[in-house]
Amino acid sequence: MSLDTWLWVVTILLATVLLISTAKMVVPRERIAAVGHAGEWVMDFSPRALRGIGSLEILAAAGLILPAVLGIAPMLVPVTATCVALLFACAAAMRLRRGERATIITDLVYMALAIFVAWGRFGPVPLG
Template identity: 45%
Template sequence: MNVLLWSLAGVLAVAFLAAGAMKLSQSKQKLAASGMGWTEGVSAGTVKLIGALEVLAALGLVLPPALGIAPVLAPLAALGLVLVMLGAVVVHARRGEAQMIAVNLVLLALAAVVAWGRFGPYSL
């Protein structure tokens, strides 16, 4: 089970590091043009905040347990991603974007499994 949790954390880390870096490095208009239409409904600062949270969570999933420094940050990062994905589900539901909701729910489920495993029976 530990291998599965590490694998899930790695997949989530790669996905959210890429998504967060994109939100941090590109303008709101460029993100909207590339398919992230939800960015039109929020401020540029909000987009950057979400990107920063995604990058921090991605790093928090892997680095603390790998380095042995405050490993409790890994399940907290996973829980943070659950909350971010809940917010994403709400935003996409309001916009009627069913495909994006499905993606968000899959990522939410993966993050919830990591949070459960690392808070509970397979804590670091």
């Protein structure tokens, strides 16, 4: 597979993960926290803050896909990927602060995937 294909696969994966994680906007915090240790972090945030985070995730998912698909400002894709990497870096920092070392790996993997997309779209395979 070409690098462009890999970048699309990873971009779609990240957008999907971001959209799935917006469930925190509609599912009560208590229900998410009851799922297990990995979901207890939501209790550190107000429902309003969770809606704000979820809104950013929706915008990030759109920013990863729509500019490239529509051909409108495709430079927003690597910019968005950079922002997504920062989002997951903050999530990893929050998990470290909470002592959740076992669950930090997923955030670091997503952060690395976002960095890959940013690198690929800023560098060797730019869009548009």
